[in-house]
Amino acid sequence: MKLVVKTPWVEVKLPQLSGRILDVGGGGEGVIGRTARGEIYILDISEKELEEAKSRGAKGEFIKGDARKMEFPDEYFDTVTSFFSLMYMRDSRKVLKECYRVLRKGGKMLIWDAVIPRCLIYNINVIARSENEVIKAKYAVVFPAPQTCEQIENLAKSVGFEVVRKERHEHWFYLELSKV
Template sequence: MKKTNAARIILLTGLITGLAIAAAAGRQEQKPEEKHKPISPDRIYTFPTLNVVVEDFSARGLILDIGGGGEGVIGQLKHQQVVAIDLIKRELEDAPSKPLLRIVMDARDLKFLDDDFSTATVFFTFMYIAAADHEQVFRELFRVLAPGGRLLIWDVIFPKRVDEKKDVAMFPLKIKLPEKEINTGYGVKWPENEQGMDHYITLAKKAGFEVITQKEHEGWFFLELMKLKD
């Protein structure tokens, strides 16, 4: 389970027994009095399980994985090709995968040189980043990708809230990799506005990316973007 300062969820025998949300730079913000405060189950809306199939993909050189802590799904898939960054040190320490490098870093201010990577991935991490910061993250990813480089994104689709009392979204996931299956759950403060694939496509194009592949599934989506060669 992705345990972040944006959302901490405890799952026990399939039941949500508690959730606390804490603010962190680059993550969804909240009021100071809410930090580390247990969330009432009445505020949590649990979505149907998302069945996420992650197929192996070709990649030249190193892969920059944004939010690569927690389960470290991309690290489990691509191993020593991966440079995993995360804002939370413990997330990187707890990841079961063994990427080439694990670095504490803010996706809004990547410390890499221009054109450093041929592939970047963002696996269910944008959901933890405040929507107001998404545009900056796209700009940074565009900068560090080499011309012809690809950006692969998997993330949830946030529908409009129908019950204002349910302001915490919980997404159980069944992640299918080529050689294993991961069962987990991600929880986060529910954004006030709808946030789906079109939101990310708009920002990606604004940053300079071209959309190569777009697939919308039940509750989640996949995008393949490219930084075109000059």
């Protein structure tokens, strides 16, 4: 097992998002809150991370809360996003189940996240490109659980999501999921 894993910079293309959007774990860099248009809700368990996202220019309603038990009504959002956030959450299945619940039928969940090997510290550096902005973001996890695209894909399917599109890269992955 490696002690520290540092990836090279990876480049991620962001779609233009609009409508009612929930960004799960959207504090910190606030990438989705800085690039999406519409009614944006930024959920994070950490007040400090929400404040950081605000200071970086994220726009929307900032909500301190646990993604495993959200206080939103069923089928409330058009889109749910998770931008390099699942790697910080210990019960991804519960998070995905809640995301499925709050997403409207026909809605999409978009997940960008890291492929994490066994290690003590994991670092990934991301260049996020949207239509109007380029954001450089650095993420680090101490004592991370190993994570793969297949693992998150299987969890998503187990709660009812259908996989519309997937991209697997050496250090990261993207899943576009649909609630049918």
